[in-house]
Amino acid sequence: MRILISNDDGIHAPGLAALAAAVMDLGEITIVAPDTVQSGAGHGITVHHPLTVREVDVALPTDGGATTVRGLSVDGRPADCVRLAVKSLLPEPPKLILSGINKGANDGICVFYSGTVAAAAEGCILGIPAVAFSAKATHDVDFPRAAKLCRWVLGRLLEAGLQRGDLLNVNLPDLSNPAWPVGVQVARQSTAELLDNYTLAADDADGRVYKIAGDYELGFDGHDADSVALAEGYITITPLRVDMTDHTKLTQWLARDWTGLTQAEGGEEG
Numbered sequence: 484m485r486i487l488i489s490n491d492d493g494i495h496a497p498g499l500a501a502l503a504a505a506v507m508d509l510g511e512i513t514i515v516a517p518d519t520v521q522s523g524a525g526h527g528i529t530v531h532h533p534l535t536v537r538e539v540d541v542a543l544p545t546d547g548g549a550t551t552v553r554g555l556s557v558d559g560r561p562a563d564c565v566r567l568a569v570k571s572l573l574p575e576p577p578k579l580i581l582s583g584i585n586k587g588a589n590d591g592i593c594v595f596y597s598g599t600v601a602a603a604a605e606g607c608i609l610g611i612p613a614v615a616f617s618a619k620a621t622h623d624v625d626f627p628r629a630a631k632l633c634r635w636v637l638g639r640l641l642e643a644g645l646q647r648g649d650l651l652n653v654n655l656p657d658l659s660n661p662a663w664p665v666g667v668q669v670a671r672q673s674t675a676e677l678l679d680n681y682t683l684a685a686d687d688a689d690g691r692v693y694k695i696a697g698d699y700e701l702g703f704d705g706h707d708a709d710s711v712a713l714a715e716g717y718i719t720i721t722p723l724r725v726d727m728t729d730h731t732k733l734t735q736w737l738a739r740d741w742t743g744l745t746q747a748e749g750g751e752e753g
């Protein structure tokens with residue numbers, strides 16, 4: 484099985500190396516990842532400059548020390564990496580796309596800000612099942628342990644059978660708590676806002692400088708949300724979809740009368 488691995492923390496991130504090492508037994512691994520940190524890049528793609536691809540040695544932590552594999556770095560966004568890899572760099576499309584392991588959780592509304600989730604979502608858009616892995620981090624993440632947990636979750640997902648259209652967002656709780664994870668919870672994505680505010684850092688002739696202040700804290704959105712389970716020490720699995728259409732609202736808006744556009748409102752002239 485050909486597996487494409489990407490991330491948003493950059494090709495030299497320890498989370499990516501740990502994930503790649505942990506899933507090597509599943510097939511042929513190809514690493515295509517941003518050359519710089521792209522956290523918070525969301526689903527952006529690069530349109531104003533061509534993308535440069537370079538071969539990079541990636542040291543994978545293995546039991547016997549380290550194994551070096553060749554990866555490809557891209558001077559673009561996570562979504563660029565997956566698009567470019569699938570459309571141009573790989574001899575054939577991968578069977579599976581993995582993203583991560585991100586340093587920092589991507590639960591709740593963070594799925595919109597996250598480059599980690601975007602890389603996986605791009606795979607889903609291209610018809611390839613994809614899984615995003617992120618680990619909640621207060622300080623450092625024990626990536627070898629995180630990778631072991633991700634490998635276990637992935638094994639269970641593969642056992643269930645991943646197919647076209649599958650996009651799974653997996654978050655690990657803060658592993659600095661030795662009692663965690665307490666288990667696995669399949670949970671819906673919280674839609675509560677990111678509570679972080681902006682503080683005025685400078686105000687001079689150059690303009691006003693604002694810094695985001697906070698710890699990526701999310702608001703509360705019900706006990707069944709992923710953020711709650713994650714905060715309670717569970718590994719969370721959230722199936723996502725790229726179709727953002729609100730189908731209930733769609734029906735309501737479709738039921739309205741949309742005729743009546745005249746030339747006065749800018750309608751057709753003939």
Ligand code: MN
Nearest residue numbers: 491492522585
């Ligand atoms: Mn990141």
